[in-house]
Amino acid sequence: MKPLSISGLSLVSALGDELDATWQALREGRSALAPCRFEDLPIDAWAGEVQGLNEPLPAAFSAFDCRNNRLAARALAADGFAQKVANAIAKYGAHRVGLFTGTSTSGILNTELAYTARDPQTGALPEGFAYAQTHNTHALGYYARARLGLAGPSFTLSTACAATAKLFATAARMINAGLCDAAVVGGADSFCGTTLFGFHALGVMAEGPCRPFDKARNGISIGEAAGFALLERAPEMPEPNALLLLGTGESSDAYHMSSPDPEGTGAAVAMRQALANAGLAPEEIDYINLHGTATLVGDSAEDKAVTGLFGPETPRSSAKSFTGHTLGAAGMVGAAMAALAIRRGFLPGSPHTQNLDPAFASGHLLEGHPAPVRRVMCNAFGFGGVNCSFILGSQTR
Amino acid sequence: MRLFLNAVALRGPGLEGWQASAPILAGKAPYLAAPTLIPPATLLPPNERRRAPQTVKLALAVGAEAFTNADAEPACCPVVFASSGGDGETIHEILATLAGPVRELSPTRFHNSVHNVAAGYWSIATGAKTPATSLCAHDGSFAAGLLEAGAQAVAANGMVALIAYDLPYPEPLATVRPIAAPFAVALLLSPVAISQSLARLDVELCASGTHACAIPELEDMRRAIPTARALPLLEALARGEAATMTLEYLDDLALAVKVMPL
Numbered sequence: 139m140k141p142l143s144i145s146g147l148s149l150v151s152a153l154g155d156e157l158d159a160t161w162q163a164l165r166e167g168r169s170a171l172a173p174c175r176f177e178d179l180p181i182d183a184w185a186g187e188v189q190g191l192n193e194p195l196p197a198a199f200s201a202f203d204c205r206n207n208r209l210a211a212r213a214l215a216a217d218g219f220a221q222k223v224a225n226a227i228a229k230y231g232a233h234r235v236g237l238f239t240g241t242s243t244s245g246i247l248n249t250e251l252a253y254t255a256r257d258p259q260t261g262a263l264p265e266g267f268a269y270a271q272t273h274n275t276h277a278l279g280y281y282a283r284a285r286l287g288l289a290g291p292s293f294t295l296s297t298a299c300a301a302t303a304k305l306f307a308t309a310a311r312m313i314n315a316g317l318c319d320a321a322v323v324g325g326a327d328s329f330c331g332t333t334l335f336g337f338h339a340l341g342v343m344a345e346g347p348c349r350p351f352d353k354a355r356n357g358i359s360i361g362e363a364a365g366f367a368l369l370e371r372a373p374e375m376p377e378p379n380a381l382l383l384l385g386t387g388e389s390s391d392a393y394h395m396s397s398p399d400p401e402g403t404g405a406a407v408a409m410r411q412a413l414a415n416a417g418l419a420p421e422e423i424d425y426i427n428l429h430g431t432a433t434l435v436g437d438s439a440e441d442k443a444v445t446g447l448f449g450p451e452t453p454r455s456s457a458k459s460f461t462g463h464t465l466g467a468a469g470m471v472g473a474a475m476a477a478l479a480i481r482r483g484f485l486p487g488s489p490h491t492q493n494l495d496p497a498f499a500s501g502h503l504l505e506g507h508p509a510p511v512r513r514v515m516c517n518a519f520g521f522g523g524v525n526c527s528f529i530l531g532s533q534t535r
Numbered sequence: 536m537r538l539f540l541n542a543v544a545l546r547g548p549g550l551e552g553w554q555a556s557a558p559i560l561a562g563k564a565p566y567l568a569a570p571t572l573i574p575p576a577t578l579l580p581p582n583e584r585r586r587a588p589q590t591v592k593l594a595l596a597v598g599a600e601a602f603t604n605a606d607a608e609p610a611c612c613p614v615v616f617a618s619s620g621g622d623g624e625t626i627h628e629i630l631a632t633l634a635g636p637v638r639e640l641s642p643t644r645f646h647n648s649v650h651n652v653a654a655g656y657w658s659i660a661t662g663a664k665t666p667a668t669s670l671c672a673h674d675g676s677f678a679a680g681l682l683e684a685g686a687q688a689v690a691a692n693g694m695v696a697l698i699a700y701d702l703p704y705p706e707p708l709a710t711v712r713p714i715a716a717p718f719a720v721a722l723l724l725s726p727v728a729i730s731q732s733l734a735r736l737d738v739e740l741c742a743s744g745t746h747a748c749a750i751p752e753l754e755d756m757r758r759a760i761p762t763a764r765a766l767p768l769l770e771a772l773a774r775g776e777a778a779t780m781t782l783e784y785l786d787d788l789a790l791a792v793k794v795m796p797l
Contacts, residue, residue, distance in 0.1 A: 139690075233740075233788075242649060242650070246626075246630075249630055249708075250630060250633050250634070253630040253631065253633065254634045256634070256707060261706060261707050262710060263707045263708070263710070263711055267711055269708070269711045269712045270673055270712075273708075273712075274619070274620065274671065274712075275620065275671035275673075276671045276672050276673040276676075277673075279672065280673065289787055289788065290740075290788075291682055291740060291784075291788065292672065292679075292785065293670045293671065293672035293675075293679035293680075293683070294670060295668060295669065296621075296649070296650030296651060296669055296670065296671055297649075297651040297654065297667075297668055297669050298649045298651055308668075308683060308686075310690075311683075311686040311687055311689070311690040312682070312686050314686070314689065315536050315686040315690070316536070317536065317740060331633040331638065332629055332630075332633065332640075332645070332648065335633065335638055335639070336640050336642075336645035336648070337645075339640040339641065339642045340646070341642075388613075388666035388668075389664055389666060390654070390655075390658035390663060390664050390666065390667045391658070391664070392658040392659055392661070392662050392664050393659065394659070395646040395647070395652070395655045395656070395659070396646040403664070404664055407664060520649075520651075521646050521649045521651070521655060522649060522651040522652065522655025522658070522667070522669075523655055523658055523659070524651060524654065524655070524667065524668075
């Protein structure tokens with residue numbers, strides 16, 4: 139693919155608002171995970187909760203008010219992102235800027251609350267329940283489009299935990315097909331009973347904080363996050379420090395709805411395609427931001443796939459013990475960590491990982507350290523056997 | 536965006552597959568109202584077939600029909616799934632359980648609640664390790680799916696399937712989100728003409744607009760089911776005549792589609 143410039147990037151997670159909060163935590167090796175207070179789960183689960191989401195959206199957007207859109211609003215306001223989109227609108231026109239959002243559960247928490255307040259006689263939902271603006275998968279897209287004043291093509295990808303990662307591929311294709319000149323990608327996933335009790339039912343939720351690639355790992359910790367990126371065609375000669383999207387790869391496991399292929403075959407296909415799409419060899423990748431959710435099978439499959447393709451030494455780590463698994467928003471956490479690794483020259487560690495599983499390759503970083511980073515591969519995999527890898531870099535060669 | 540359409544599949548109320556529906560859509564046979572028939576998902580292995588929700592059965596039915604109609608192999612083809620929601624029955628059951636005294640979810644129901652449930656089962660059923668995606672633009676999901684599938688076909692220079700579908704929610708969600716009946720469409724698209732190509736489609740974004748169906752019962756359907764916004768395109772294909780139309784997408788944006796039969 140022709141590289142695209144990433145001219146705006148924002149992130150909000152349990153680590154805080156703005157990329158700088160994430161950077162401070164990466165540098166200090168500080169996890170945001172804490173015992174889950176959000177729902178009364180029957181286990182000692184830890185979670186990465188975003189604080190301060192109790193304030194409703196401003197009156198002009200009150201129809202969209204729900205936890206997920208509040209979280210999205212925070213990320214649109216962070217890192218000067220909304221202003222960068224306003225600049226893109228001024229440059230290209232609102233109808234030439236696409237908006238491609240991603241989420242797994244949108245505002246379903248709002249519907250969960252509405253179900254507890256159903257009319258005892260008729261079973262009807264409470265008055266004023268706003269389906270399109272809160273429950274629908276595209277409620278996030280409707281909200282972000284209204285908030286940013288965009289008028290270009292828009293839809294919401296919902297491919298479970300690979301939703302926002304796949305948006306980078308979608309945006310590149312939409313710009314390539316001439317359907318828009320620039321694209322906002324991003325999304326949000328927030329706590330709800332559906333995911334907390336759902337992952338608990340699957341038996342993949344950790345007691346205590348998640349420990350990716352640890353020999354004693356015992357499952358995931360869920361986190362909340364929202365993030366956005368602004369993509370535009372890159373100039374022929376990008377600035378040396380410009381952040382670029384270099385390639386994307388996608389595949390399906392065709393194996394099981396909620397368990398990854400233990401051999402990591404599909405994951406390897408996505409990574410190989412991302413390299414081919416970027417015209418890069420494996421040794422040109424300096425750091426791999428792993429999906430690494432700390433499940434027994436998932437981490438093992440990813441380790442096989444990554445080591446098979448890159449060998450044992452390429453530095454690698456997962457964001458999950460910093461932020462928790464932020465589900466559909468995980469691609470934006472990956473993009474933010476990749477951008478920080480490149481801009482700050484830093485390889486992040488994995489704070490709760492204490493003893494690397496001896497079956498795994500040596501490249502896993504438990505502690506962060508400074509190092510020059512030119513290109514980063516980010517992985518995101520999800521239910522339905524969906525796999526996506528994308529590569530960010532500071533220069534094409 | 537220039538695309539070539541290589542196969543069509545359709546399933547809706549009184550519309551049982553493309554072969555049976557084309558004369559109705561062309562106005563050559565009367566439309567007879569009947570509930571949407573959702574066949575069993577024979578593509579799936581028996582244990583998965585039992586666990587698959589209705590959404591999956593409907594999506595797999597039109598997907599399989601499209602590949603049969605084109606005499607093409609699904610295992611090598613990327614697929615875009617487009618739907619205005621996930622599986623309504625599954626989501627309702629989860630919501631009802633979470634609102635009840637014992638908040639214990641079924642693991643199968645949880646993994647069936649994701650929007651990409653049809654994409655997951657499709658790849659298992661066909662063995663396709665190719666990319667599968669799942670998207671939503673509320674009422675404009677079919678148009679959004681056509682954009683994504685078209686852009687994928689152009690970028691990959693190969694065939695891409697679009698499978699769009701909707702099913703009604705049970706109550707109480709049905710009241711706040713009425714969807715009249717199960718309805719699904721599948722299109723196989725490529726950026727260049729192949730031997731199976733039926734028509735050339737030129738797809739562009741345009742200001743909002745509406746193109747009503749020629750047949751009144753189909754126009755009622757178009758207004759009552761998000762995926763049925765594809766019907767004006769299907770009518771033109773069934774008539775086998777060149778046509779220009781506007782397919783509804785978002786409030787301020789639509790798709791201008793020029794259909795040129797081959």
